[in-house]
Amino acid sequence: MTQEHDAKSDDDAIVQIRNLHKWYGPFHALKNISLDVRRGEKIVICGPSGSGKSTLIRCVNGLERYSEGRILANGHLVDHRSDHLRLICQEVGMVFQHFNLFPHLTVMENCTLALTRVRKIPKAEAIEVAQHFLERVRIPEHGNKYPSQLSGGQQQRVAIARSLCMRPKVMLFDEPTSALDPEMIKEVLEVMTGLAREGMTMLCVTHEMGFAREVADRIVFMDAGAIVEEAPPEEFFGAAKHERSRKFLSQLLH
Amino acid sequence: MSFLDVLSVIWSGFGVTAEVTLLSLAYGVPFALIFGILQFTTQGWCRHAATIVIEFWRSSPVIILLFVFYYALPLAGLTLQAMSVAALVLGLNIGGYGSQAVRAALQSLDRGQYEAGMAMGLTRIQTLMLIELPQALKAMVPTFVNLLIQLVKGTALVSLITLADMTYKAKSVAQMTFDPASAYMGLLLSYFIICYPLTILGRSLERRLAVAKEGGHV
Numbered sequence: 004m005t006q007e008h009d010a011k012s013d014d015d016a017i018v019q020i021r022n023l024h025k026w027y028g029p030f031h032a033l034k035n036i037s038l039d040v041r042r043g044e045k046i047v048i049c050g051p052s053g054s055g056k057s058t059l060i061r062c063v064n065g066l067e068r069y070s071e072g073r074i075l076a077n078g079h080l081v082d083h084r085s086d087h088l089r090l091i092c093q094e095v096g097m098v099f100q101h102f103n104l105f106p107h108l109t110v111m112e113n114c115t116l117a118l119t120r121v122r123k124i125p126k127a128e129a130i131e132v133a134q135h136f137l138e139r140v141r142i143p144e145h146g147n148k149y150p151s152q153l154s155g156g157q158q159q160r161v162a163i164a165r166s167l168c169m170r171p172k173v174m175l176f177d178e179p180t181s182a183l184d185p186e187m188i189k190e191v192l193e194v195m196t197g198l199a200r201e202g203m204t205m206l207c208v209t210h211e212m213g214f215a216r217e218v219a220d221r222i223v224f225m226d227a228g229a230i231v232e233e234a235p236p237e238e239f240f241g242a243a244k245h246e247r248s249r250k251f252l253s254q255l256l257h
Numbered sequence: 258m259s260f261l262d263v264l265s266v267i268w269s270g271f272g273v274t275a276e277v278t279l280l281s282l283a284y285g286v287p288f289a290l291i292f293g294i295l296q297f298t299t300q301g302w303c304r305h306a307a308t309i310v311i312e313f314w315r316s317s318p319v320i321i322l323l324f325v326f327y328y329a330l331p332l333a334g335l336t337l338q339a340m341s342v343a344a345l346v347l348g349l350n351i352g353g354y355g356s357q358a359v360r361a362a363l364q365s366l367d368r369g370q371y372e373a374g375m376a377m378g379l380t381r382i383q384t385l386m387l388i389e390l391p392q393a394l395k396a397m398v399p400t401f402v403n404l405l406i407q408l409v410k411g412t413a414l415v416s417l418i419t420l421a422d423m424t425y426k427a428k429s430v431a432q433m434t435f436d437p438a439s440a441y442m443g444l445l446l447s448y449f450i451i452c453y454p455l456t457i458l459g460r461s462l463e464r465r466l467a468v469a470k471e472g473g474h475v
Binding site: 092 | 367369370372373375376377379381383387388395
């Protein structure tokens with residue numbers, strides 16, 4: 004459980020997490036987490052539920068406050084000053100388990116909202132950008148629909164497009180396929196795999212081990228709020244070092 | 258005096274009843290929105306202060322507030338017109354209830370909506386105005402229609418501070434004709450004629466919003 008990270012400051016790291024702790028009251032939710040995400044790197048975080056995976060990535064864009072340690076996101080300290088967080092959130096995209104599309108806005112309005120209100124670019128230009136990314140997630144024809152008129156898989160792809168519109172430097176995925184029916188998981192994973200191929204930096208909490216094996220540069224295995232093991236996928240799936248990881252994998256892969 | 262004559266006297270007070278109602282809304286709706294939002298978004302002393310103000314207006318009897326504002330404030334050197342007192346007291350009283358509908362509607366939204374707004378770099382106020390409030394307003398509509406009906410009925414009290422509304426007119430008819438039965442029957446009928454369409458409006462709005470929710474349209 005002690006992650007000995009030497010202090011070599013990795014200039015290439017776009018997200019730097021150092022000695023992070025979080026307590027919910029007496030509950031120690033994150034225990035001394037240190038993790039660097041390099042530019043272009045894809046990291047999959049896995050582990051049993053309650054192990055702190057989601058809490059960890061939610062700390063990166065400030066949705067959760069951490070108690071100790073520090074996080075740098077693209078060079079900005081995540082320090083819970085609202086003006087700093089807004090800057091960080093413009094560079095760090097997030098995709099949620101339950102999509103969190105805005106039900107009162109059309110697909111197009113969902114995608115252009117941050118462009119027009121945060122980036123302050125003209126509406127026509129925002130629509131062009133949004134259309135580009137809707138095409139990229141392969142739903143160019145649904146711009147005028149409302150989220151509730153789309154399937155779960157389509158909604159999650161809209162959510163990905165919405166996030167991409169801001170041209171983030173890093174994408175955080177918080178169990179993006181956990182709320183989807185099995186036949187829709189594939190279409191979302193395909194989009195994510197495509198993104199990975201194009202060099203997007205990704206920090207992804209998921210139980211999709213096939214995706215992890217195919218896409219991840221590193222697998223981070225967490226249990227009880229701590230990083231237990233960090234390894235390239237071949238190593239992690241082939242010969243996990245820790246008993247706890249092996250047990251998790253055996254339950255997952257049957 | 259025929260029953261129709263009684264009714265026509267009563268309805269000569271409709272203008273005042275309508276004016277009190279509309280002016281009360283002008284106080285009540287902004288009060289409900291501002292204080293409901295304050296209770297939802299703030300913490301600590303600011304939230305406590307908002308709660309105290311809301312609870313003052315919610316937990317005081319309207320009739321006593323009317324008397325105090327109309328008769329006692331002039332002793333402190335502040336004289337308000339009867340119409341202003343009526344609108345202020347009725348409006349803030351109903352606004353106190355309305356603020357709880359606003360707060361409840363905002364609280365009932367999925368927290369993911371707020372998180373998605375913040376995660377894309379919107380400010381707290383933008384998230385509130387562009388994402389949370391538009392959705393919450395829809396959820397509030399049925400409660401607001403109910404409160405509007407409460408308000409119309411509540412305006413009957415303003416006759417006690419000299420305003421010549423429908424109730425005031427009915428009382429004067431009763432005294433003039435020594436026939437309180439038909440005066441108050443007429444008054445009852447008159448309020449029913451005003452409020453019943455409002456309940457129908459409320460129900461149709463509710464239906465429309467329910468359909469909109471399913472289809473996703475506004």
